[in-house]
Every structure is written in structure tokens, then in C-alpha cells.
Amino acid sequence: MSLVLSGKAPGRVSEATADAVRRAARDLGYRPNAAARALRSGTAAAVGLVVSDVTHPFFGRTLRGAQRAAWEAGHIVVLIDDFYGAAWGDGSVEALRAGAIDGFLFFAADPPASLRRKGAPPIVLIEGEQARLPHARLDVDTATDAALAHLRELGHRRIGYLRSAVGGVTFDRRRARWEAHLRADGVDPGEQAVVSSAFDARSTIAAGRELLAHPRRPTAVLCDDDVLAAGLLAAAAREGVDVPGELSVVGFDDLDLALLATPPLTTVHFDPEALGAAAFELLHARLQGRRPANVVLPTRLVVRGSTGPAPGDAAR
Numbered sequence: 001m002s003l004v005l006s007g008k009a010p011g012r013v014s015e016a017t018a019d020a021v022r023r024a025a026r027d028l029g030y031r032p033n034a035a036a037r038a039l040r041s042g043t044a045a046a047v048g049l050v051v052s053d054v055t056h057p058f059f060g061r062t063l064r065g066a067q068r069a070a071w072e073a074g075h076i077v078v079l080i081d082d083f084y085g086a087a088w089g090d091g092s093v094e095a096l097r098a099g100a101i102d103g104f105l106f107f108a109a110d111p112p113a114s115l116r117r118k119g120a121p122p123i124v125l126i127e128g129e130q131a132r133l134p135h136a137r138l139d140v141d142t143a144t145d146a147a148l149a150h151l152r153e154l155g156h157r158r159i160g161y162l163r164s165a166v167g168g169v170t171f172d173r174r175r176a177r178w179e180a181h182l183r184a185d186g187v188d189p190g191e192q193a194v195v196s197s198a199f200d201a202r203s204t205i206a207a208g209r210e211l212l213a214h215p216r217r218p219t220a221v222l223c224d225d226d227v228l229a230a231g232l233l234a235a236a237a238r239e240g241v242d243v244p245g246e247l248s249v250v251g252f253d254d255l256d257l258a259l260l261a262t263p264p265l266t267t268v269h270f271d272p273e274a275l276g277a278a279a280f281e282l283l284h285a286r287l288q289g290r291r292p293a294n295v296v297l298p299t300r301l302v303v304r305g306s307t308g309p310a311p312g313d314a315a316r
Contacts, residue, residue, distance in 0.1 A: 046076045047283060048096050049276075052108040052166070054081035056199060056227070058253050058272050062107060062126065065276030073284055075102070082109040103283045105276075108168050122286035126279045127170045134286065136279040136295040140170050143268040143299035144177035144222075147250045150266070150301055151220045155310035156248060157185055160193035160211055160218030162228045165203075171224055174252070178222055193218050197228055204231020205238070212239050212247075219247065219310045226251035226258050226267055233261050233306065244308030254302055263305030270299055 049066055051059040067077045078101070080092045093104070093112060104115065107126035111133075115123055125135040151159055161178055164171045179189040193214035197207030208231050211221065223229035229251030236243050243249055243263060251258060254269035278295045285292040 045074055046078055046101055047280070048078045048080055048093065048101050048104045050080045050082050050093060050104060050106045050109045050111075052082050052168075053199065054079065054083075057255050057257075058225070058270075059107060061272035062276035062279075065273030065278075066105060066280045067276070068273070069277035069280040069284075073280075075280075075284075077105075077280075102287055105279050105283060107279075108170070122283060124279050124283040124286065126275060127168065129169050134282045134292055134294055136275055136282055136297070137170070138270050138275065139296050139299050140173040141177055143252070143270075143301070144174045145181070146299075146301040147222060147252075147266075147268055148178065148181040150303065150307065151222070151248060151250065152181070152185070154220070154248065154307060156218075156220035157187055157310070158192065158216060158218045158220070159187075160195075160214070160221040162207060162211055162221050162223040162232055163194065163196045164224040164228070165196040165198045174222070174224060191216065193221075197231065199225075199227050201231065201234075204228050205235050208232035208235025209239065212236065212241055220307070221247065221249050223249065223251045226253045226255040226261075226265060229265055229267065229306075230257055230261050233263075233265070237262070243306055246311055248307040248310075250307060258302075258304070261306070266304045266307040267302055268299050269302045271297065 047070060049063055051063070053059065063077065063079055070077045078096060080096070094114065101121060103122040103124070104111065105124050105126055106128060108128060110128075111123050114120065123133055125133050127137050129135055129137070148159065159178070159182065161175070163175065182189045182192065193211050193216060195207045195211040197203045204227060207228070211218070211232065212235060221232060223232060229249050232249055233243060236247055236249075241247050249265065251265050251267035252270075253272075254267045258265040258267045275297055278297060282292045282295065
């Protein structure tokens with residue numbers, strides 16, 4: 001039982017037996033004692049999850065997945081808000097590193113240089129890629145291809161892009177696929193409406209209005225996430241632009257607000273809890289001295305009411 005609940009079962013206990021032990025532990029209400037384990041093993045039994053913006057709902061659901069997986073392995077997760085490289089984010093990381101922490105998960109945030117030196121705690125990246133660091137990410141290329149193929153099948157060729165004002169590997173991948181699809185249709189990406197926005201409500205609505213005022217107003221818009229897409233829908237409503245009659249909108253993440261939007265949002269569905277759990281499992285493997293393979297999680301397009309056929313000749 002101790003091998004399974006400590007995360008040391010792989011290769012020593014069959015998967016069927018391990019599943020039976022975990023079910024029995026859940027039924028009995030067993031919870032690992034992180035403090036006792038720390039005293040016994042000499043480790044902190046804690047890991048840090050550093051996110052770029054703690055207010056974004058996607059990060060919260062990722063934390064839940066990481067926390068659940070960590071709890072089953074006898075660890076806890078400490079959340080740190082990096083806020084896109086703010087001084088307090090690095091300061092919090094350094095404070096944890098100096099105390100009781102076994103490793104770090106960095107979600108859309110860059111590890112400080114001090115954690116790349118010999119002897120530093122192990123690191124796993126979420127939605128990021130750096131040499132010699134394991135990562136867990138979503139299959140963004142396939143997701144973006146599916147979203148753009150859907151718009152093209154509806155007749156859209158003038159496809160704008162509402163992008164994140166902050167950088168990141170995942171956003172770079174989406175931009176690259178958007179450009180590739182446009183070029184495949186003989187469309188110059190440089191002539192299309194592209195506007196960037198922060199993730200707060202006022203910024204997204206203002207960016208949406210700017211995009212709708214573009215001289216070559218798009219018939220469809222790919223948005224870097226659902227928060228940006230919701231801002232565009234709000235801007236369209238204020239400007240009297242019918243969605244999807246005059247404008248189709250696609251988001252990313254499939255947050256709860258995608259169902260609350262008017263009309264309900266066509267978006268790419270991810271599983272943030274699975275992403276968080278996968279990232280912790282990579283870190284747990286590192287803590288056990290193993291070198292795990294990177295993880296790429298699947299995605300799927302969910303078609304709802306915010307996309308429809310291109311409005312006549314305006315698509316060309």
C-alpha cells in the first residue's frame with residue numbers, strides 16, 4: 001500500500017493492484033500526511049506552481065488538477081502569481097526555493113536564472129518549451145488547424161486575429177498556424193485585421209471595437225482565448241454587428257463563459273485539470289530521479305452559435 005500511495009508503484013506493483021489500492025484509500029477516507037512524510041524522507045513534500053496571471057480562470061482549473069495529483073502522491077501545491085514577470089513573482093519563487101520546496105511547475109511563466117543552475121530544484125514547464133526542461137502542453141497546432149478549417153469550410157477567407165498582448169509559446173504556435181492557413185489560400189496575413197489585448201474586460205471590448213473598425217473588417221475572427229472572444233462578442237453587440245450573420249468568432253479554452261456568451265461560443269476544448277495533473281506527474285518523476293517524456297494533450301473543436309456561413313461575397 002505504501003508503495004502505491006507514495007508514488008513508487010510503477011515497475012513494482014501491477015497497475016490493477018495499484019488501482020485497487022487507490023480505490024480502497026478513497027473509500028476509507030485515507031489522506032497522506034505530508035508533514036510526517038517530510039520528516040521521514042527529508043523532503044518538503046511541497047511543489048510550487050507559478051502562473052502568469054492568477055485571475056485567469058484557466059489557471060485555477062489547472063491548479064486543481066495538479067493539486068489532486070500531488071495530494072495522491074503525498075505532496076501539496078503552493079500557488080504563486082508571477083503576473084507576467086512582476087518582481088513579487090520572482091521574489092516569491094526565491095523565498096520558496098530558500099525554504100521547504102521540492103520543485104516547481106511554471107505555467108506560461110519563465111523560470112528565473114537562479115533555477116537553471118546546478119543544484120536547483122527540478123522544473124517542469126506547462127505550455128512552455130525550453131531546452132533540457134520537460135514540459136506538458138496542449139496540442140495547439142491541431143486545435144488551431146481545426147478552428148481555421150471550420151471557418152474556411154463556412155466560406156471565410158478574411159479571417160482576423162484577436163491575440164494576447166503577452167507573449168508565449170502557445171500564442172506563437174497559434175499565430176504561426178493562422179498565417180500558414182491564410183497563405184495556403186493566397187491571402188496575405190499582413191493585410192488582415194490583427195489586434196492585441198490584455199485579458200481584462202475593458203481591454204478586450206476596446207480591442208474588439210478596434211478590430212471591427214478595421215478598413216478590411218473580417219468576416220471571422222480567431223481569438224487567442226475565450227476571454228478575448230467574449231470581449232469581441234460584447235463589442236459586436238455594442239456596434240450592432242450580428243454574430244454569426246456578419247461576423248463569426250472562435251475562442252480557445254472552452255471556459256464556462258463560452259456557454260454563457262451570447263451567442264454561445266464556438267471554441268477549442270482543452271482539459272486544464274488533466275494538464276495540471278500531467279505536469280505534476282512529470283515533476284514527480286523528476287523527483288524520483290527519472291527522465292520523463294514530454295506530454296502533449298489532445299484538443300477538440302466545439303461548434304456552437306458564434307460561427308456561421310460567410311456573408312456572401314464579403315468573404316473574398
